[in-house]
Amino acid sequence: MRKLLLLLMALTVAPLLRAQTLTSPDKNLSFKFELGEKGVPYYQLSFKKKPVIKPSALGIETKDVASFLDGFTVTSTELKTVNDTWNPILGEQKTIRNHYNELLVTLTQKAQKDRVIRLRFRLFNDGLGFRYEFPKQKELNYFVIKEERTEFNLAGDHKIFWIPGDYDTNEYPYMTSRVSEIPSLQKKATVQISAQQPIPNPSVQTPSMMKTSDGLYLNIHEAALINYPAMHLNVDGKTLKLSAHLTPDALGNKGYLQTDTQTPWRTIVVSDKATDILASKLILNLNEPTKYQDVSWIKPVKYIGVWWEYFVAGKSSWAYGTETNVKLTDDFSKLTPNGRHGATTQNVKKHIDFAATHGFDAVLVEGWNIGWEDWFGNWKEEVFDFVTPYPDFDVKELHRYAAAKGVKIMMHHETSASATNYERRLHQAFQFMVDNGYNSVKTGYVGPVIPRGEHHDGQWMVNHYIHVANTAAQYKIMVNSHEAVRPTGLHRTFPNWIAQESARGTEFEAMGGLAPEHATILPFTRLMGGPMDYTPGIFQTDLSYYGTGHGNRVNTTLVKQLAYYVTMYSPLQMAADLPENYERFPDAFQFIKDVAADWDETYVLEAEPGDYVTTARKAKGKNEWYVGGITDENVRTATINFSFLPKGKQFLATVYADGPDASYDKKPQSYTVKKVAVTSKSVLKQRLASSGGVAVSLKEASKDELKGLPKL
């Protein structure tokens, strides 16, 4: 009887041994899974019959148990369709559709006592997600990964927007080249960054954005990076094969797994429209819904900070003392004050006043706590305690003052990448925040990691960031992590992890400048994984203004900085410039005061990576719309079609535009603000200066309000 059953099963699965196909709900994407010679699994993907990924092997090489590479037979396949919607806590749109066809393949290794793994493929209209799953079974409990062998065989020598593979930093400037050119450009691309660990062989980081010569857009990344190292991509410039390169630990191992478990999703977003790439919610859809019960305390945050002055004004510093060697047990009131400390009670009060006057939620204060004298470059474990203020920062008084003004102070937990020290002190640190009225924290991981030998992108640190977010949630604290591994949509699961840096942000404008095209690439790369705390809003772009010998320049016009609040999605948005600079340009500043940070709808109107992005969004729960458009170094005319507005109504549009003589390098502060009447039939053709932008705010208006205004 047993034999008979087995025979029947074999008959049932026999056809599966060859191949299994799948199409996306809209039929544009076609996917094929098959077992190759020696039982190696392969997949391939095409879009409207154009190959996207040529047959590419799947597998995982292990260190201790037999590898998951070959000798597989297909035991079963299951097909499923899901089509539903869900509502993010904070997001670019109120409702997200989750529509895919799924293929679940169960693979058995007969030579390994019928050990089983599963491959789960989800084909959406906007791309493919797949992962490896390791069910609980007698023959498999624990294993150590040597390398993941997932391949992405490209169908051509695409144009690619890339930064070099590195285990410790994602703050590189973007390169644009052909895939085949990466090996020869790797060295040039690897600019110096503190605490970097570049991968020696040609490799790129994800999200990796490509464009084929026949006009397909293609983005490779991952979703739901939990308990696994971040994936980089080895690049074979000759065969155009990309392949997974996981971040190792101190011993060179690449992951410690226990069944029942799975890898993160490997994602390939595809379209023939660049705007579709930006509109894709595939990565979010592949993340798990949050398990938090109460999310009422998770809110968008617009903030200012005691921050930019550390980079540009030349007058202030994080550190309080002139000493270069301090210990947390020292009496910091005995240090020699350097006279330039930024986080003083008085300076913070000034910022609280400004925030209250202009409607900001919070004031970030960096440099408030002891330890900044020697925090960097010493690989010091007990570097900060997160609870002891400098002598000139009065925690209780500022708590009282901020509360009276209806403003929150944003906590800053720079860890110097001493993660063990942070974990040890985490509960105390969060309790201190609760006790003193803080509800959000900016974390920082500058420098080489402790545990020494671990990397920012390794499994241990990946788990650390999640541990911090999860623990913060217990205290109803929102987290904005800097220098952490790049996001993979985990803000769906941990919605209090509201934003991350994890890329080259505005601070680099004060350290050599960002390329004019930089912010047109970010939405196609870094932001595919989640919101970025880009810290826009710099009005005083020429930094020589400060007379401190600062030769740098923010490489945008003033208006482009406004546009960022729309093109660069984040529920956490900083107005990063000094308060006094906003007071010099109150009409332009009005846009930053008005703009929303959480949205009902998003419309990507125009986009081309490396060239331009124009995006419109409807504010969450309000009849207000905001549009942002940016360009690279090339002057261009943005076309803003207002068809996203409700039909048959009148709207008051305030248009913030580059002045006719504006340019990022010569006249960045030339701008105009004009009010016009628009309807859903209006189209605005707006000239953008070199590295310029356009910003528009819209609200429904009565005829009276529009009286005398020109029409578009």
Place this chain on the structure above:
Amino acid sequence: MRKLLLLLMALTVAPLLRAQTLTSPDKNLSFKFELGEKGVPYYQLSFKKKPVIKPSALGIETKDVASFLDGFTVTSTELKTVNDTWNPILGEQKTIRNHYNELLVTLTQKAQKDRVIRLRFRLFNDGLGFRYEFPKQKELNYFVIKEERTEFNLAGDHKIFWIPGDYDTNEYPYMTSRVSEIPSLQKKATVQISAQQPIPNPSVQTPSMMKTSDGLYLNIHEAALINYPAMHLNVDGKTLKLSAHLTPDALGNKGYLQTDTQTPWRTIVVSDKATDILASKLILNLNEPTKYQDVSWIKPVKYIGVWWEYFVAGKSSWAYGTETNVKLTDDFSKLTPNGRHGATTQNVKKHIDFAATHGFDAVLVEGWNIGWEDWFGNWKEEVFDFVTPYPDFDVKELHRYAAAKGVKIMMHHETSASATNYERRLHQAFQFMVDNGYNSVKTGYVGPVIPRGEHHDGQWMVNHYIHVANTAAQYKIMVNSHEAVRPTGLHRTFPNWIAQESARGTEFEAMGGLAPEHATILPFTRLMGGPMDYTPGIFQTDLSYYGTGHGNRVNTTLVKQLAYYVTMYSPLQMAADLPENYERFPDAFQFIKDVAADWDETYVLEAEPGDYVTTARKAKGKNEWYVGGITDENVRTATINFSFLPKGKQFLATVYADGPDASYDKKPQSYTVKKVAVTSKSVLKQRLASSGGVAVSLKEASKDELKGLPKL
């Protein structure tokens, strides 16, 4: 004027450039420091004119800054004498004398911009302690150690009691050989132990006990191991040079230091009497006094446990379920019970009853918390949570029950060496203890360490153990750490860290047996650093008794187990056998019930490493004395001279002796108990069986009480 001053200083220090000598307060020890060629520092030591350490180099090799090896000149020397006393919280004697002559040498490296280090030497009557000090200075803030280059050039090919160097375990059986024989014996000595990382070159661990052919005893160890890796000793079998070998981290680095700082003390205890070695308080004297304000809650603990049954009875297990793959998020009530779980409410109550009846302070319960199904061998980080009991262990009910009986339950925190997991959960774990009436914890570190690549003896873990002890003190919790780095007298500074395992203890009697000489070596080696939780008191030494196919045997007589409570100092003492075995031998058990664990005075009466130890102690605050004597495999007659008793008084002595036919391997349970009258003039000559012992309890007695008793 400045030049003149410098000249005067130079004149003052000129004589120092050659050498500086020092003698011990009793003049027996002579020490010499000198700078050799190329400005390399050397020291040497002799005892009663016999060389102990021949001229040996000092220095530290660094990775980042210039090394501290040569190019030194002596800038100043300072001499000092200290002679005072102090009282340990718990200890072998009420008052400890701290008497030494000190030489502090300031060394300058001119080629390194006059960078300065200091060498501090303290010469006691019982030996030498010295350390490197790195004062805060402009030219030195942070550095990374490549290796410490401290040498110990032996004056002869001494007999040595040793275990092989290993970064992760100190649970080796002892070898006895000549120093020159170590290289050829290294392989044999390196028996298999879980999570071991033997040093490849010939090396030994400290405390390293030696005896010269002309009868000198010599012990090398370290004191106050804080923020530094543990030191092993490289062995050059040809030149008889021992040299420091620090434990590396994951990257092979050996220490990260920040000035103002110092190394631990390197200690050399010397005497021509073996008993003096055991009586030495040099290591304790070199540790810092505690900074704890309230120490009233730190008390000696005599305890029993749900423990030995896991090793011998064959019937019970730490784990609750039959599963071999569990996660802390699992519902453990859904596991399949294996029917052998030891830590059940009922079994613990039985132990509480026994403890209450016989006056024990506490009951250790291992296996109470979820996670034991797959805790070992999987290098699993989230292995225990320290707060969730198994379904059959009722925390609240046992809290109530134990409190009602006046007994404490001893917490067990096995970490599986996942130190990061433990640190993350530490406050929660200790708060759980406080909430549920626990005041002491046995910690365990079985397995390879997480952070992966770190070692049990490395700087990071050294700091971890101290962090745990220090944090426990905040909760008034006493700590007994197992599988931690061996102690270095830190129980003076952290007196709640009352005991450690850190050597091959009684558990190994159930896993192959300990050599009969083992416990005669431990006081000269492992116990030089601090108290050991040796877990003595096994009455049922033949483990075949349990009928579970257990072929092992505890290699002592029953009486030798009694003697351990005196020969093996610890303020934490377990009666490790099953309660039912004590009930079978109530007269012998009486000694365990009576014996103290904290002392006013200690008298080492006889001792020879590897052969025998006889020790007498006066109970803290009581007119009671206890004597323990043990021998190795050789029958011998111990001489117990009662001259330590107050003169002119009468004492009732209860003598627990091996029976005339006793032997550890054939008749271990043959013993006699007799009461005799003694005075300070009495001398007891007592025959000890092969691996046997003698135990005596004494109390002042009236004539009536002594009536009819024989006199010694």
